[in-house]
Amino acid sequence: MTRARTKERDEYNRLARSFHPPRPILRNAVSAFLVGGTICTVAQVILDYLSVRLPKTQALAMTSSLMVFLGAFLTGLGVYDEIGRFAGMGAALPITGFANSVVSPAMEFKREGFVLGVSARMFQVAGPVIVYGSLSALIVSILRVYVFK
Amino acid sequence: MNRRGASTCVFSNMPVIVSAASVVGPREGKGPLGSLFDLVCGDTLCGEASWEKAETKMLRQATDLAVTKAGLQDVHIDFFLAGDLLNQIISSSFAARDKDIPFLGLYGACSTIGEAVAIGSFIIHGGFAENVLVASSSHHDTAERQFRYPTEFGYQRVPPSQWTVTAAAALVLSSQGEGPKVEAVTVGRVMDFGITDANDMGSAMAPAFADTVWRHLSDLGRTPGDYDAIFSGDLGRVGSKAALYLLKKRGIDLSGVHDDTGLMIYDMEPEICSGASGCGCVASVFAAKIYPELKSGKLRRVLLVPTGALHSPTTCQQAESIPGVAHAVSLVYPGWEEKGS
Numbered sequence: 324m325t326r327a328r329t330k331e332r333d334e335y336n337r338l339a340r341s342f343h344p345p346r347p348i349l350r351n352a353v354s355a356f357l358v359g360g361t362i363c364t365v366a367q368v369i370l371d372y373l374s375v376r377l378p379k380t381q382a383l384a385m386t387s388s389l390m391v392f393l394g395a396f397l398t399g400l401g402v403y404d405e406i407g408r409f410a411g412m413g414a415a416l417p418i419t420g421f422a423n424s425v426v427s428p429a430m431e432f433k434r435e436g437f438v439l440g441v442s443a444r445m446f447q448v449a450g451p452v453i454v455y456g457s458l459s460a461l462i463v464s465i466l467r468v469y470v471f472k
Numbered sequence: 473m474n475r476r477g478a479s480t481c482v483f484s485n486m487p488v489i490v491s492a493a494s495v496v497g498p499r500e501g502k503g504p505l506g507s508l509f510d511l512v513c514g515d516t517l518c519g520e521a522s523w524e525k526a527e528t529k530m531l532r533q534a535t536d537l538a539v540t541k542a543g544l545q546d547v548h549i550d551f552f553l554a555g556d557l558l559n560q561i562i563s564s565s566f567a568a569r570d571k572d573i574p575f576l577g578l579y580g581a582c583s584t585i586g587e588a589v590a591i592g593s594f595i596i597h598g599g600f601a602e603n604v605l606v607a608s609s610s611h612h613d614t615a616e617r618q619f620r621y622p623t624e625f626g627y628q629r630v631p632p633s634q635w636t637v638t639a640a641a642a643l644v645l646s647s648q649g650e651g652p653k654v655e656a657v658t659v660g661r662v663m664d665f666g667i668t669d670a671n672d673m674g675s676a677m678a679p680a681f682a683d684t685v686w687r688h689l690s691d692l693g694r695t696p697g698d699y700d701a702i703f704s705g706d707l708g709r710v711g712s713k714a715a716l717y718l719l720k721k722r723g724i725d726l727s728g729v730h731d732d733t734g735l736m737i738y739d740m741e742p743e744i745c746s747g748a749s750g751c752g753c754v755a756s757v758f759a760a761k762i763y764p765e766l767k768s769g770k771l772r773r774v775l776l777v778p779t780g781a782l783h784s785p786t787t788c789q790q791a792e793s794i795p796g797v798a799h800a801v802s803l804v805y806p807g808w809e810e811k812g813s
Contacts, residue, residue, distance in 0.1 A: 325661045327679075332666030332793075339667060339675035342713040344631040344746075351628070398624050407626015408743065414626050423626050431622035434522045448625060 355413030358406060362417045366390050387418055394419030398426040424448040474597070477691025479658055486653035486804070487596040489589075490603075490646045492759035493537035495530040497612065497638025500756070503738045508760035509639075510537050516613055516638055524562065527611035530640040531556070531567040534759075535607050538642035542603070542649075549573045549644070550601035553592055555584035556609045556751050557636070558618060563609050573605065581780030582677075582706055583660070584608040585641070585755040586799035589776075590657040592645040602647050609640035610750030619670070619785055632672040632710045635744045637737060639752030641759040650806055652766035655773070658688040658800040662782065670788045674711020674734075674746055677779040677796035681707060682718035684777060684798040689724065692802075696729050700771045703762065704798075705754025705778040706734025708747030733757040754778045769805045776801045 327335060369389055373382040394417075397403040403423045407414040414420050428447045432440035446453060476482045494509045501512030511533060518526040531554065539546060552571055554564035555578035568575040580587040588606035595601045613623050615636040621627055645654070663683050667676040681704050689695065696702060707715055712732045719726055733754045734747035758776060765771045779798040788794070 325663050325683075327665045329666075335665040335675075335679070336667065338717065339672060339678075339710070339714050342675070342710045342717075343672070344709070346631060398626075401624060404624045404626040408628055410626075411628035420626065423624070427622040427624035427626075430624055431617055448621065 351411050354410045357413070358410030359413030359417060362390075362414070362419055365393075366417070390418045391422040394422030395426045398423045399430065403427075421449060421452065424452070476656070477687070479687055480656055480691035481590075481594070481658070482656045482692075483593060483597050483654060485597060485647070486655055486809075487593040487645045487647065488649045488651045488653050488806075489643050489763065489803070490649040490651045491538050491542035491644045492641065492763040493534050493541055494639060494641040494756040494759040495534045495537070496640075496752070496756055499612075500637055500639055500737055505737055505757065505760050508764070509756065510534075510760075513638075516611070523611055523613040523617075524558065527556065527558070527563040527609055527614050527638075527640070528566040530611070530638075531563050531607055531609040531642075532570060534609070534640040534642040535567065535571070535605055538607070538644050539605060542644040542646070544603060544644065546571055546573055549603050549605045551576060551592070551595055552605045552607075553578055553588040554607040554609075555579050555588065557581065557615050563611070563614075564607070567607075580778075580797060580799070581782055582610075582749055582751050582754060583778040583780030583797050583799055584751045585643075585758065586705075586776065586778035586801055589643065589645065589654060589801050590659060590799055593654045593657060596645055596647050604645045605642060606645060607640065607642035608751040608755045610636055610638070610752035612636045612638045612750075615750060629743065629745050630671050631745055632669070632674065632708070633745045634673060634706065634708045634734060634747050634749035635738070636750040637748045637753040637756070639737075639750070639756035641752060641755035643759065643763075652763065652803050652805055653808060654801060655804045655808070656688075656692065656802040658684055658691065660684040660798040660800070662795045662797050664793050664795040666793045668788070668791060668793050670783060670794065672710060673749060673781040673794065674706075674708040675714050676711075676781050676783075676794035677798065678707055678711045678714035679718060680796035680798040681711075681715045681777055681779045682722070684800045685719060685726070685775070686722050686724060688775065688800040688802070696724060696726050699729055699773050699775045699802075701731060701762075702726055702729050702775040703754070703758075703777065704730065704732045705757070705776070706747060706749040707732050707779060708734045708745075708749065710746045711779075736761065766803055766805050769807060772805045772808070774803045776803060
């Protein structure tokens with residue numbers, strides 16, 4: 324049989340998985356904690372600095388923008404992919420990771436031109452986050468306004 | 473008939489591999505085989521404007537070097553066979569654009585060089601050519617953007633995944649001359665044991681490797697001990713374990729003679745995960761390390777089994793499993809016929 328039957332497929336998948344080296348869960352968790360924590364600490368320092376000079380909402384928006392800039396800048400320098408490779412979710416989840424996911428395809432596809440390359444591919448990775456983020460925001464807002472008044 | 477058993481082709485006039493050349497990227501140049509490659513690019517762009525152009529350039533350089541090393545010129549080459557990992561095998565076709573040689577484009581993912589040597593040998597043995605140029609290439613960054621994520625996107629690699637090498641290699645097969653000879657070829661069947669994880673290509677290809685090796689050995693009535701070495705290319709750590717397990721179940725023990733070219737090209741830093749992969753990996757390791765050892769007689773008979781995962785990003789997104797293929801090429805050192813084993 325060149326194409327295994329269901330039973331053999333299951334057996335082989337189990338076998339293959341048994342040869343996988345274990346995921347380094349502790350190492351991943353510690354590096355995510357340290358890097359994610361550092362990114363959030365930087366953001367906190369920026370927010371505290373801006374809060375005494377700007378109204379609160381403006382300070383919050385400005386902090387997010389600065390963190391997006393920082394993520395984009397480090398992606399441009401070719402550093403953020405190294406951070407992400409080391410820290411996993413610690414680097415992916417903060418807004419700097421979002422910036423990385425938008426800027427990296429934009430850089431990658433610059434050679435295919437600004438229309439069909441940069442702008443068309445920019446949301447290749449972040450697209451689903453934006454779509455489902457907006458959708459869930461809409462659903463939560465509806466619930467808040469009409470259900471949990 | 474030059475067929476032995478169900479599916480192994482044996483050459484009565486063995487085609488000779490008269491030269492081999494390899495061109496690699498910077499990371500491969502820093503690996504344990506670094507000094508053996510003919511050319512190491514200073515950076516991954518090789519002075520070109522894009523990675524695709526760089527891969528084409530490396531492939532062209534490797535073919536030029538192989539032809540020169542054979543003491544020939546492009547006009548002496550009757551066919552050019554090449555393949556790579558990119559959509560529509562552009563690296564190969566674009567390299568062929570600058571050559572005045574009839575061209576056949578091949579796709580067998582990482583098994584391409586095995587497919588190329590097999591077909592090249594058939595052409596020579598059939599008397600249709602004096603010299604055939606075969607080549608294959610891969611580039612880490614072109615493969616990443618096609619199969620995975622943009623290169624600057626920060627994501628964590630998982631343990632069974634493999635690192636696509638930046639390398640190109642070319643061989644010149646000839647009906648006569650000095651060099652290691654192609655003794656026999658077993659063309660592989662496409663095997664699918666239901667692996668759907670694109671990060672675990674080693675396991676997806678292992679059944680094809682096991683099947684081809686098993687058929688090769690049983691067709692020729694041989695045991696693994698008849699070979700100085702059996703190379704898979706590139707199963708990585710995970711796939712190698714699965715392959716050896718599957719063969720052991722069929723009563724064939726490869727421990728001691730088996731090595732994987734995906735485990736030879738790098739120092740195996742954690743980022744490499746399970747090992748190296750890509751059309752250029754097995755091809756360049758063969759050209760830089762195995763070929764010279766065969767030529768000098770340090771290795772007398774070798775079974776080279778390049779393995780390929782025949783998936784595309786589309787099939788993976790549609791939750792299709794990953795089929796694998798492996799071709800076995802048995803090679804002997806130049807003095808084989810005179811002195812026997």
